[in-house]
Amino acid sequence: MDFNEKYNLYVNEFNRTLEKFCNGIDCRPKILADSLKYSLNIGGKRIRPVLMLAVGDLLGLERRKLENFALSIELIHTYSLIHDDLPEMDNDDFRRGKPSNHKVFGTGNAVLAGDGLLNTAYSLLLKECKNGIEYISAAEYICDSAGICGMIAGQSADLMHEKDSSYNEATLDFIYENKTGKLITAPVVVPGILLGGRCFSELKAFGRDLGLLFQITDDILDVEGDFETLGKSIGKDDKDGKYTSVSVYGLDGAKLRADVLAERCRTLLEGIEGDRDFLVRLVDYVRTRKG
Amino acid sequence: MDFNEKYNLYVNEFNRTLEKFCNGIDCRPKILADSLKYSLNIGGKRIRPVLMLAVGDLLGLERRKLENFALSIELIHTYSLIHDDLPEMDNDDFRRGKPSNHKVFGTGNAVLAGDGLLNTAYSLLLKECKNGIEYISAAEYICDSAGICGMIAGQSADLMHEKDSSYNEATLDFIYENKTGKLITAPVVVPGILLGGRCFSELKAFGRDLGLLFQITDDILDVEGDFETLGKSIGKDDKDGKYTSVSVYGLDGAKLRADVLAERCRTLLEGIEGDRDFLVRLVDYVRTRKG
Numbered sequence: 001m002d003f004n005e006k007y008n009l010y011v012n013e014f015n016r017t018l019e020k021f022c023n024g025i026d027c028r029p030k031i032l033a034d035s036l037k038y039s040l041n042i043g044g045k046r047i048r049p050v051l052m053l054a055v056g057d058l059l060g061l062e063r064r065k066l067e068n069f070a071l072s073i074e075l076i077h078t079y080s081l082i083h084d085d086l087p088e089m090d091n092d093d094f095r096r097g098k099p100s101n102h103k104v105f106g107t108g109n110a111v112l113a114g115d116g117l118l119n120t121a122y123s124l125l126l127k128e129c130k131n132g133i134e135y136i137s138a139a140e141y142i143c144d145s146a147g148i149c150g151m152i153a154g155q156s157a158d159l160m161h162e163k164d165s166s167y168n169e170a171t172l173d174f175i176y177e178n179k180t181g182k183l184i185t186a187p188v189v190v191p192g193i194l195l196g197g198r199c200f201s202e203l204k205a206f207g208r209d210l211g212l213l214f215q216i217t218d219d220i221l222d223v224e225g226d227f228e229t230l231g232k233s234i235g236k237d238d239k240d241g242k243y244t245s246v247s248v249y250g251l252d253g254a255k256l257r258a259d260v261l262a263e264r265c266r267t268l269l270e271g272i273e274g275d276r277d278f279l280v281r282l283v284d285y286v287r288t289r290k291g
Numbered sequence: 292m293d294f295n296e297k298y299n300l301y302v303n304e305f306n307r308t309l310e311k312f313c314n315g316i317d318c319r320p321k322i323l324a325d326s327l328k329y330s331l332n333i334g335g336k337r338i339r340p341v342l343m344l345a346v347g348d349l350l351g352l353e354r355r356k357l358e359n360f361a362l363s364i365e366l367i368h369t370y371s372l373i374h375d376d377l378p379e380m381d382n383d384d385f386r387r388g389k390p391s392n393h394k395v396f397g398t399g400n401a402v403l404a405g406d407g408l409l410n411t412a413y414s415l416l417l418k419e420c421k422n423g424i425e426y427i428s429a430a431e432y433i434c435d436s437a438g439i440c441g442m443i444a445g446q447s448a449d450l451m452h453e454k455d456s457s458y459n460e461a462t463l464d465f466i467y468e469n470k471t472g473k474l475i476t477a478p479v480v481v482p483g484i485l486l487g488g489r490c491f492s493e494l495k496a497f498g499r500d501l502g503l504l505f506q507i508t509d510d511i512l513d514v515e516g517d518f519e520t521l522g523k524s525i526g527k528d529d530k531d532g533k534y535t536s537v538s539v540y541g542l543d544g545a546k547l548r549a550d551v552l553a554e555r556c557r558t559l560l561e562g563i564e565g566d567r568d569f570l571v572r573l574v575d576y577v578r579t580r581k582g
Contacts, residue, residue, distance in 0.1 A: 027439040028448065083403075089399045107379035109451075112447050114406070115406075116438065116443045119437055119443065122413045126434055129427050130427055136417060148316070148411055152407045153323060156320055
């Protein structure tokens with residue numbers, strides 16, 4: 001099976017789980033349920049769930065153990081996009097080629113949709129906590145990755161960057177590692193935690209580098225991509241005067257860094273036993289993606 | 292000891308726990324930590340932690356078991372106020388007599404401060420999950436109370452009410468029970484859950500009625516209160532054309548409903564063994580409060 005086929009198999013499997021989950025959302029008023037489902041269902045690469053399922057396969061973990069963890073990460077990711085797109089945050093009118101949540105439902109409802117997704121993610125994680133201490137540890141890892149010393153710290157630093165002239169390369173690393181990296185590392189590490197911490201440090205290092213690679217290719221796509229493939233506004237970083245890997249290292253410099261990170265990801269995978277083929281190709285996919 | 296002394300003892304005890312917790316918040320950038328701490332420390336009645344500690348005493352539960360649960364509820368309550376005060380939600384410039392979070396830190400930072408508090412509440416709850424199944428159940432009860440079939444549903448219905456002419460008394464009940472009631476019921480019920488479900492139905496009914504009473508006296512204070520005692524804008528509901536117990540039942544009608552609810556709370560307390568004196572007086576305090 002080629003890489004794309006296998007990627008799509010993982011996506012379809014996750015989307016079925018997500019569909020079942022969405023069908024179970026039964027809250028009032030209707031606009032609350034609609035706004036949650038809208039953002040969960042406007043597509044996206046589902047790279048976080050795919051990563052979790054693929055690492056689970058690599059380590060030989062039973063699939064059903066990952067369902068709620070994969071859902072919770074995608075819910076947290078989706079909430080962060082809704083709040084990030086808000087007018088006083090990144091002010092993005094489009095997400096995945098469709099109008100952002102607040103453009104469809106209004107800002108107030110978009111704030112609540114984000115809050116609702118974050119809270120529901122923890123509802124899923126608390127359910128898993130009953131299965132034992134490894135499950136609680138995995139939930140805590142996700143919580144720390146999403147929290148005020150993780151993703152939210154990165155978002156906050158990102159939001160402040162235009163106002164602070166003392167920002168430098170270390171700040172950019174901090175933003176990327178936290179805003180993007182932590183929530184890409186979490187799905188990579190969770191299957192290992194559920195197996196008692198198997199390959200923890202290798203998986204964590206791989207997730208961190210893959211997250212940085214993902215963010216740098218995002219910056220490159222903001223320059224070289226097109227709206228149709230990418231589904232969001234292009235050239236926005238430059239227009240907003242944003243501090244990105246491209247503005248700091250130049251386009252070629254950013255590409256060189258991406259190449260180095262991709263190579264490091266491949267090397268790190270070699271330290272893990274099992275059929276690593278899909279994950280190796282996933283690294284290439286992230287490096288060369290168009291959307 | 293009179294009621295006020297005992298209430299203040301509970302508040303001081305909780306504030307010490309909160310201070311220790313705030314001192315431990317060590318996240319970057321500084322504005323993120325500052326904005327979290329600002330809203331946690333601008334005062335407030337702390338009625339939710341006080342309720343939890345008082346019910347814990349009534350049932351004879353060890354105090355240290357409640358610390359993280361009390362913190363988590365106050366964090367969730369505080370996040371909901373920050374997001375509720377945002378311009379496109381309730382648009383309140385003042386909270387507890389001080390400028391709202393977004394007036395001090397800007398809207399983007401206020402969104403993140405709310406997100407950060409919600410996430411940190413779950414970090415505290417997940418820590419407790421390691422102590423056993425009752426702790427997980429208590430965390431789940433709080434999660435459901437705060438979530439899309441709880442507080443967020445109430446906020447969403449409240450936000451939509453001006454646009455929907457089909458709203459009626461049942462809608463008002465739905466909003467009050469969810470937006471205010473669920474997060475006042477949770478701290479009442481949690482000590483019982485930690486004791487294996489002791490007095491669950493009595494505590495739940497008491498919490499529900501007390502929550503409604505609290506919201507109705509809030510409506511009455513919006514008409515009869517003053518800014519200095521209340522710490523927030525007065526007459527705002529009427530100005531915003533809000534659907535409240537006063538606009539639906541009239542001021543006297545709202546007071547009558549408050550009296551009936553207070554009486555029901557007292558009766559429900561009689562069904563629980565132990566020294567109920569403080570909680571009975573707390574009901575009177577909520578009914579006659581000025582701020």
